[in-house]
Amino acid sequence: MIVEKIFNKWILVFLFLIPVLGFIFEEPYYITLTTKVVILGIAGIGLNLALGYCGLISFGHAAFFGLGGYVTGILSFHALNSELMFSWPFVSSGSSDMLVIWPIVILSSAFLALIIGLLSLRTTGVYFIMITLAFAQMLYFFAISWPNYGGEDGLSIYMRNSLPIINTMDPLTFYFICLCWLLIVIFISAKLINSSFGMAFQAIKQNEERVKSVGIETFKVKLLVFVISGTITGLAGSLYTDLNRFISPSVLNWQMSGEIMVFVILGGIARLYGPLVGAAFFIVLEQTLGGYTENWQFWLGLILILEILYVRTGILSLFEKKLKYEK
Amino acid sequence: MKNKILNIKNLSKSYGAFKVTDEITIDLHFDEIHALIGPNGAGKSTLIKQIVGSVKHDIGSIILDQEDITDLTDVERAKIGISRTFQVSSIIPQFSAIDNIVLSLLDKSSKTFQMFKSVRNNKELYSNANKILNEIELFEKSDISACDLSHGDRRKLEVGLALAMDPKVFLFDEPMAGLDESGTNMMINLFKKIKSNSPILLIEHDMDAVFALADRVSVINYGKIVATGTVDEIRKNELVRDVYLGYEI
Numbered sequence: 001m002i003v004e005k006i007f008n009k010w011i012l013v014f015l016f017l018i019p020v021l022g023f024i025f026e027e028p029y030y031i032t033l034t035t036k037v038v039i040l041g042i043a044g045i046g047l048n049l050a051l052g053y054c055g056l057i058s059f060g061h062a063a064f065f066g067l068g069g070y071v072t073g074i075l076s077f078h079a080l081n082s083e084l085m086f087s088w089p090f091v092s093s094g095s096s097d098m099l100v101i102w103p104i105v106i107l108s109s110a111f112l113a114l115i116i117g118l119l120s121l122r123t124t125g126v127y128f129i130m131i132t133l134a135f136a137q138m139l140y141f142f143a144i145s146w147p148n149y150g151g152e153d154g155l156s157i158y159m160r161n162s163l164p165i166i167n168t169m170d171p172l173t174f175y176f177i178c179l180c181w182l183l184i185v186i187f188i189s190a191k192l193i194n195s196s197f198g199m200a201f202q203a204i205k206q207n208e209e210r211v212k213s214v215g216i217e218t219f220k221v222k223l224l225v226f227v228i229s230g231t232i233t234g235l236a237g238s239l240y241t242d243l244n245r246f247i248s249p250s251v252l253n254w255q256m257s258g259e260i261m262v263f264v265i266l267g268g269i270a271r272l273y274g275p276l277v278g279a280a281f282f283i284v285l286e287q288t289l290g291g292y293t294e295n296w297q298f299w300l301g302l303i304l305i306l307e308i309l310y311v312r313t314g315i316l317s318l319f320e321k322k323l324k325y326e327k
Numbered sequence: 328m329k330n331k332i333l334n335i336k337n338l339s340k341s342y343g344a345f346k347v348t349d350e351i352t353i354d355l356h357f358d359e360i361h362a363l364i365g366p367n368g369a370g371k372s373t374l375i376k377q378i379v380g381s382v383k384h385d386i387g388s389i390i391l392d393q394e395d396i397t398d399l400t401d402v403e404r405a406k407i408g409i410s411r412t413f414q415v416s417s418i419i420p421q422f423s424a425i426d427n428i429v430l431s432l433l434d435k436s437s438k439t440f441q442m443f444k445s446v447r448n449n450k451e452l453y454s455n456a457n458k459i460l461n462e463i464e465l466f467e468k469s470d471i472s473a474c475d476l477s478h479g480d481r482r483k484l485e486v487g488l489a490l491a492m493d494p495k496v497f498l499f500d501e502p503m504a505g506l507d508e509s510g511t512n513m514m515i516n517l518f519k520k521i522k523s524n525s526p527i528l529l530i531e532h533d534m535d536a537v538f539a540l541a542d543r544v545s546v547i548n549y550g551k552i553v554a555t556g557t558v559d560e561i562r563k564n565e566l567v568r569d570v571y572l573g574y575e576i
Contacts, residue, residue, distance in 0.1 A: 196438040196446040203419045203430050210417045213379065214492060215405035215434035224440070 003319040008273045011280075015182075019175045031171040032243070033287065037280045038178045039239045042185050044263035044275025046232030049189060051261070052270035053198070054225045055205030059257050060116065060132030063139050064230040066252030067112050068105045068237025073247035074149055075101050076157040096161045098168070098177075101238060109234025110227050117226035121219060136257055143249035154248025161242050168242070178239050182276070185232055190272055192228070201225045202270075233260070262300070266307065268314025277315050330356050331390075332526055333496050338377055338387035347373045349550040350387070353528075355496055360518060360527045362541035364534075366570065370550040371530045372414050375498050378528075379411050380404045392495055406434060408495030410525075412488070412502050416481040420474035424465050424484055427473050428456035431491035456491070463487040464513055478505045486514065490521065497527040503536050515539055538562075546570070 015034065022030035043065055050056040078085040078094025085092045095101060120131040149155045160168045168174050192198050200221050203211045212218050241247045250256070259282070260275075267278030282300070289296035311317060333355035340348045348370045355361050363371050376382035378389060380401035388397045396404055419427050429452050433439045436452060446452065460466045463483040468476065473484060486502050499518075503511050511533065518527055518540055531537050537544065537558075544561040546554045548570045554561060561567055 191443045191445075194445045194447065195443060196433050196441040196449070198442075199422075199426065199430055199446050200433060200439050203422065206419050206421055207417060209381070210413075210419060210488075211430070212381075212402050213405055213411055213413075213417075214431040214488060215402060216430075216439050217402050221439065 004271070004316055007316070007319045011273055011276060015179060019172055023172045028171045031175050033283060035171070035175045035178050035243055036240075037276070037283050038175070038182045039236050039243060040260070040263060040279040040283070041276035042178075042182055042239070043233045043236035043260050044267070044279050045182075045185050045189055045272070046229045046234075046236065047260050048229075048264045048270065048272075048275050049192070049232070050226050050229035051264055052274070053193060053205065054201040054222060056121075056222060056226060056229075057129050058132045058226070058229070059129045059254065059261070060120075060134070060136035061230070061233050061260050062252050062254065062256035063116065063132075063136035064109045064113060064233040065237035065240070065256060065260065066136075066139060066143065066247075066249070068109050068234030069241040069247040069251050070143065070149070070155075070237075071105050071108050071234075072101050072161065072238040072241040073155045073157055075104065076159075076161050076241075077149065077155055080157060080159060096159070098161045098163045098242070101161055102235065105234055105238040106231055109237075110231045112234070113227040113230025114223070116230070117223045121222050121226065133254055133257065136252060137254060140249055140252035140254075143252050150248070152249060154246055154250075156246050157241070158245060160245055174242070178243075181235065181239065185235075186272060189232075193272065197221070197224075205270075262304065265304065266315060268316035271314060271316045274314050274316050281315060332357050332392055333378075333528065334390040335378065336388045336390075338374065338384050338389070340373060340377055340382060340384050346550050348377065348384070351547070351550070351552055353545055353552060353555070355526050355528050356542075357526055358523050359542040360522050360529055360540050362529045362531060362537045362544045363547060364531070364537060364544060365547035369547045371547055372500055373550075374547070375411060375500050375528075375530065378404075378498060379409055405492070405494075408492075408525075409498065410489040410492040410494035410496070411498040412482075412485040412500055414500040414504075414530075416478070416485055418473040418481060418484055418488070420472070422473055423470050424473055424476065424480075424487075425453065425456050425460060425469040427484055428459050428487050428491050429453065431488040432456060435491075435493060459487050459490050462490065462517060479507060479510045482506055483510065483513075486517070494525050497521070497525050499527055500530045501532060502529070503531060503533050511536055 015038065019031040019034045022028060047058065047061045050058050075094040076096045079096040082093060085094045116132065116135045120128055123131055144152045160174065162168055166173055168177065200211065200216050204218050204221060208218050237251065263275045263278035263282055266281050267276065268274030285300055286296060289299050331354045335351060335353050338348055338351045351374060365371055373382060377384045380399060388395060391408065419430060429446065432452055432455055457466065460469050463486055465480060465483055465487065468480060476484060482502060482505060489497055503514050506514065515536055541558055543555060544558055545552050546561065546567045553570060554564050554567050
């Protein structure tokens with residue numbers, strides 16, 4: 001564990017250094033790439049709470065990622081075009097202020113997760129996987145058939161949403177905004193995992209019947225974990241829209257759910273920094289192998305197969321094993 | 328009725344044409360250990376599952392401390408004071424022994440939904456958990472993962488999880504299965520000690536332990552209670568000898 005903790009600290013050092021070096025050497029591409037790693041890492045950390053720590057294999061987290069993205073896109077679209085969004089119960093023309101957008105994204109993602117959780121957590125196993133997938137696909141097809149906001153072509157927002165005083169259009173500044181969110185999400189997740197509540201949801205993953213028998217309301221615990229997990233992933237979706245200044249239905253598709261799941265599995269299930277490492281690994285592969293072949297995912301699949309066969313608990317577990325060997 | 332803490336009336340459960348429990352009426356008095364014995368497949372464990380609510384019964388009623396709990400869920404029954412052990416050890420395998428006990432203490436101390444305080448810094452919870460580990464003679468192994476404990480130690484941990492809930496009644500399903508002599512003696516002494524606070528409905532195949540512990544014994548066969556009485560009455564009962572005990576005891 002100690003080696004893994006040192007490695008985790010190095011991850012944060014790299015996350016600080018790479019964009020700064022990108023800025024110094026005038027390579028904004030690396031800043032954007034690292035921003036993407038951070039945002040997708042946040043989405044993965046969200047899913048990891050449900051999947052890794054509580055055993056809820058959600059195949060529908062794209063719903064939250066996409067909802068966060070669309071809420072951000074729609075609010076911003078109306079604000080930038082000075083178009084009325086709705087006039088009842090109050091008049092609103094959207095907002096391009098991140099301080100307004102983030103709370104709305106958090107509340108709407110939490111609400112969606114509550115609705116999906118209330119229905120899907122009545123099932124387990126493969127039924128839970130299928131019902132979460134079905135919800136995400138429903139939203140995907142809804143977004144495709146919603147011409148007001150671009151339909152299949154997606155929605156461009158031209159200008160990144162703003163914060164008071166800070167220039168969010170500057171890539172390095174926006175990167176540090178995302179990094180702050182990552183640190184907040186890691187902090188909250190670490191607190192949750194080490195709390196009594198965390199003890200309860202980690203126990204549910206291992207033996208739910210036993211947890212019920214000691215009087216713990218497992219449904220409530222799982223629902224709350226699912227809501228927190230969905231909210232974090234929704235926030236990542238919001239940042240992703242701001243990064244690209246574009247949102248399309250593809251982020252609601254099952255492939256997005258699969259990608260977030262791959263981040264978790266690659267980095268290490270039930271490891272706090274695992275999804276971040278997984279997202280970084282995924283993007284490095286995409287950028288390097290993608291330069292040689294369009295079918296780079298073939299190699300990703302091969303790596304996943306080898307990992308599941310020989311490492312199982314993710315890249316980070318390699319460092320834990322090393323410690324045991326050293327002992 | 329006043330001296331009964333648990334009163335089960337006409338509890339039945341069928342899977343198709345097969346009646347697992349057939350109009351079972353049984354009760355548990357304050358301060359007593361009531362043993363439930365019978366051949367394998369007689370319906371003992373299914374009865375426990377119906378009492379805790381993990382298996383839904385077809386007809387019948389369950390009264391706990393003068394409160395009808397028939398329609399409560401398994402979690403609600405656990406909350407109001409039914410604590411059980413499982414026939415096959417059911418613990419949290421990757422938690423240490425002490426964390427297993429702490430988990431069992433969470434609901435009673437209203438800490439389940441405490442989100443931002445480290446559970447390991449809660450000295451009160453861990454001190455209470457240590458006391459329980461001491462009682463079940465697992466104090467020395469408190470930091471060992473439950474999956475690395477021996478079979479006997481897992482059985483003890485099962486009982487520890489039940490103790491931690493400080494319930495109104497205990498339902499113990501073969502708690503001494505696979506224990507060595509010292510483990511069995513430890514359990515016997517422990518059960519004698521705790522029964523005054525929380526009476527015990529005990530399923531056990533170790534007849535020496537049953538006869539050493541039980542204030543009353545009920546015998547179940549093909550889902551029906553065929554006899555209830557004191558240890559001596561049961562020992563002498565011809566029907567019980569026929570269906571379960573044999574003639575060497």
